[in-house]
Amino acid sequence: MNFYAIKAIYLFELARTWRTLMQSIASPVLSTSLYFIVFGSAIGSRMVAIDGISYGAFIVPGLIMLTVLTESTSNASFGIYMPKFSGTIYEILSAPISAIEIILGYVGAAASKAILLGLIILLTARFFVDFSIEHPLWMLAFLVLTAISFSLFGFIIGVLANSFEQLQIVPLMVITPLTFLGGSFYSISMLPPLWQQITLFNPVVYLISGFRWSFYGVADVNVGLSLAMILLFMALCIGVICWIFHTGYKVKV
């Protein structure tokens, strides 16, 4: 294992975060705060409690997930796309490192950043609404697993993307809608019966449901199923990445 290389990539990626502090940390925190003000405090005060949880508190796990999903995807994809775009990938390819070490560096950094952001938003939320966390360890486990899975997913997008537009399109056009429709702001049980069925095809439903369970002990779907879905998604991403590195697809000719 080339630990120095993993560390070098990891630190390089985190340094990118500090360089772009406003964009990487301040902006997600600001936009989430706006959600809390609008949906949590302003509109939420007129809403009835869901499953005995005040509306403001109910949306906390979903909003954290929204940020963690988009941030881990876009960070990991940007991290590996940039060297491809600028040509500096030559150095990564010519270095004595394996695919696993490259992934540990890039995905590790993207996931760390997403986890950090998730925790910052959790703290921010505390300023606006009152909530408790019933299963803190499970909460952390869901947070970490989701961040890693979607960083892997982002890594794949970054490798496959041919332009900045393609890079943006998945977080913007896929992740955000799926998160909004995945129960960030409502409970699945509030939907008409047909939509309750359709929405089960949305993988984000399982993430949010499991994550919310770790906060309040209530879930739309079984927690075990949530966990299984995250692990399945992670396994799928690892499989695709293995295939990419095995064939050199879009990385090496």
Add this chain to the structure above:
Amino acid sequence: MQSVIQVNQLSKTYPSGFQALQNVQLEIRRGEIFALLGPNGAGKTTLISIICGIVNPGTGSVLVDGLDIVKQYRQARQRIGLVPQELSVSIFETVWDTVSFSRGLFGKPADPAYLQQLLKDLSLWDKKDSKIMALSGGMKRRVLIAKALAHQPQILFLDEPTAGVDVELRRDMWQMIRRLRDSGVTIILTTHYIEEAEDMADRIGVIRAGKLVLVDDKSSLMQKLGKKQLLLQLVEPLPEIPPALAAYQLQLSADNRQLIYTYDAQQEQATITTLLRQLNGLGVEFSDLNTQESSLEDIFIGLIGDAA
């Protein structure tokens, strides 16, 4: 001398169907400066990229220090540093950060003292905290060299190192390359500046259309292929070459004031004596005489031109 890189029957065809390399057989000796010459698209960069691990080899094999570049890529790549042709470097980073990054990437623990010396040798020390985007093109080129040397490689590849570099930096760079060679580093470079290959290289390989046309010591290459010319400045213009001298295949300059005799450098010099004696006998007087050797450039153009 021991070989440090062994390229065996290497061929590469890109997915587009373009065959970049055909059965390349090449041995690089430890501690030498090897220049790879060839026109654009000849396969120079493909060859370097395969050895360095950026492009997958097609068929054939490459051994670096006896290590297979595919099966033992870790040990093989640790020995190699690469300065790419393009100025590809992360522009938002500082010089110090990017050089430290390169060292770590190649699996070496931090060594600030070594990096400090490296940056000083490349006249980059006072720029160590500058962001790379604030540097000139020549300085960026130095940064790329520093990055390639950050892990103390035994073999250094320089792909067109002096393209777009001013005279002063080019001179600095060649000095640095000589120093590296003196410290035991093997250097493989590609260049368009043939006079530099002539100046620097111990051996020269010429590549054309994916085939290694020739590999030879620079001196014997120039001897083998080099021609010499004897130039005679005439006192009186000569209307035509005297028929008695037809055997020498002389040329007469346009103003009829210069006679040019082209001869093989390896041939014995007796013919010159007889030519001069005959000229004397014919009453052709000359005011000056000099000889000139064909440069590597002439040889190179001769080789490339032959096939065209």
